[in-house]
Amino acid sequence: MINRKDFTGGYVDLPFVCEYYDHIFSDLEDIQFYIDLASRSGGPVLELGSGTGRIMIPIARAGIKITGIDLSDRMISILRNKLKAEPDGTVSKVEILKNDIRGFDLGKSYPLVIVPFSTFQYLLEVPDQLSCLESCVKHLDDGGTFVLSVFNESISRLSDTSLYKEFDITPEFDMPDGRRVFRRFRYVEKDYTRQVEIKESVFYITHPDGRSERLVHKFGMRYFFQYELIHLCARAGLNVKTVYSDYNYKPFDAAFREGRMIIIAEK
Known part of the structure; x- marks a missing residue:
């Protein structure tokens, strides 16, 4: 059951x-x-859902100041531990704040605000989506750049019933304590009215003593269509300049089954 x-x-x-x-x-x-x-913005950068620092740390390594906000104490703890292995020059570029992306006030603005990967898709309801976007606008310099990335759920993928069966999604990996982890994935429910998909990320763990374990991460994600996102951005005070399908600047193609929808907007 989803919390x-x-x-x-x-x-x-x-x-x-x-x-x-x-x-x-x-x-x-x-x-x-x-x-x-x-680099083009010159920094500092504001990242929503900075998590374990997957993007934050490389930006800091590039010499650019970055502030990250996240609500998860566990993710923030992992990030702080990772920073212990970084040189002082990198650590000095990082500011970590525990905050809720649905509404925040940091008292300053940035030339670049980013919402990477699919963080925004965990906001299932329009009021939360708008509140998040309005907070981003509030923290964006005049003329600053806003970047939002979500999955592109193409029509062919939305209608694909084979995704209800578990499928392989991540290669096996080893944990430092010897656990062997294999991840599979499946769709549980598709609510076409609310545009919400319920998914399960399923982890099969083999412990060093041979014991096996199955852990299930069940969660909901909102999917969006191109002009829906453009209109949401406009309501929040953002002017969408372009939309890409991938990180190589491929123009957006709604039929691109495995693509993304990357919004580039300005205040």
């Missing part, structure tokens, strides 16, 4: 979701994209 009070999709309540995060998302191709944006 609807934990709008983060389990990153507050489920320890194993945080523990495995860097292992299951180690091959994403968006880091250089955000480094380039941060």
Whole structure:
């Protein structure tokens, strides 16, 4: 059952979701994209849902100041531990704040605000979506850049019933204590009226003593269509300049089944 009070999709309540995060998302191709944006902005950068620092730390390594907000104590703790291995020059560029992306006030503005990966899709209701976007606008310099990335749920994928069966999604990986973890995935429910998909990320763990364990991360995600996001941005005071399908600046193609929808907007 989904905990609807934990709008983060389990990153507050489920320890194993945080523990495995860097292992299951180690091959994403968006880091250089955000480094380039941060470099062009000159910084500082504001990142919503900074998590374990997957994007934050590389931006800081590039010499750019970055503030990250996240609601999960567990994710923030992992980030702080990772920073212990970084040189002082990198650590000095990082500011970590525990806050709710649905509404925040940091008392300053930034030339670049980013909402990477699919953080925004955990906001299932329009009031939360608008409140988040309005907070981003409030923290954006005049003429500043706003970047939002979500999955593109193409029509073919939305109608694909084979996704209700578990399928392989992440290569096996080893934990430092010897646990062997294999992750599979499945869709549980698709609410076409609310545009919400209920999904399960299923972890099969083999412990060093041979014991096996199955852990399930069940969560809901809102999917969006291009002009819906453009209109949401407009309501919040953002002017969408372009939309991409990937991090190589491919123009948006709604039929691109495995693509993304990356919004680039200005205040």
